[in-house]
Amino acid sequence: MNFITMLEQISSGMLNTILIFFLTLIFSLPLGWIIAFGRMSKNKILSSITGFIISVLRGTPLMLQLMVVFYGPYFLFKLPITNWRFPAIIVGFSINYAAYFAEIYRSGISAIPVGQYEAAHILGFNKVQTFFKIILPQVVRIILPAVTNEVITLVKDTSLAFTLSYMEMFTITKQIASTQTTLMPFAIAGLFYYIFNLLVSFIMRKLEKKLNYY
């Protein structure tokens, strides 16, 4: 196999990697808010259940969670899982990342001084207005560096989809490497991940600058 064919095959996997990356972000970023609100709820039962879920999601390997999500429906309910591979990957990644985002959101929210809520309350803003107009814009700026960290980790974590034999970049790379007995595919994949993350950091830095208006 020549270098160009290798490059072509690996970049075809890149598309699936990018797909996992974006779909995970699309689902986990909002889901993180729901989990964060559950965690911060005044209802003790809800907040302890959410706290437990977060601790399990953060305390066990993502690889293991992917296995459970993929094989669970079959082993537990004898459901067919033929078309479940890709959805399982997205579900597994999204839930796992949402747990991390939830804790980041929570830290951002607790960094807002109580005086901001009091001022909003005195001015007559209702709870929804207070959250979206006063709290959220300040939280976003506070949490952006931490979110950037997670997003960079996600780029690399997409390679874990190989455990479910999904044809993303790393799975393909490993196949080529073992059939051709060369390190070259790993070098190419490494370079791709690296460029992907350079791009991610660049965009996030731009975003940070944009939010640094005050």
Add this chain to the structure above:
Amino acid sequence: MSEEKLFLEMNNIKKSFGDLEVLKDISLSVHGGEVLSIIGPSGSGKSTLLRIATMLETMDSGSIKYMGKEAVHVENGSLHYAKPHELREIKKNFGLVFQSFNLFPHMSVMRNLIDAPIHVQKRDKEEVISEAKELLKKMGLEDKEAYYPSQLSGGQQQRVAIARALALKPNVLFFDEPTSALDPELTGEVLKVIKGLAEEKMTMVIVTHEMSFAKNISDRIIFMDKGVIAVEGNPDEVFNSDNIRMQEFLGKLKHE
């Protein structure tokens, strides 16, 4: 003063934090156009009283009325608020200026002023903006509307906070130690603004440690000590009172 309209009535307010009794059966009223200052040592309950009046804090017993309408009262140990839409109307009666300003850091000075009038009071945007410009001019901040709070001095921030409260056209404006976070020079510029409002007959309740200022602008002063109103009267009466705690308090201030 008694024939003038009662803007605020607080009756038999009690409040404890755990075992600590912060307010022991306090009643006070504020009439339209009146400037009332509340002075007293730290921990005497003045700020708590203000926070209860503005409903940032709940009380253990008592009642609060604005413009004759009851906002909240306590019966058998539980709070009874006015109906939500009535309560919203009642809350429009007052504004509050905080010790730590509490401006919204992500909004320009102008947006700090206009956001609530536009989105809470649903008033016309153009009109609100032109009124906000007038207010900023009055505060000596006409060139600062595009600035963010972090770009302003403490004194300027506090004046923005006063303008923000005034933009909602409250009947009563509360001040919770408005100059305690400021150095003497900046204190002066904020006090000047408050004095200007007093001259315009704005109804104000001011918790302050600035004794000469309180003496100067107040129609009435309340001296609080250990959760009770120890002395109440016009500035001369209060400052010449033979109440021992009042004497001690003034003496301490002189020696500081």
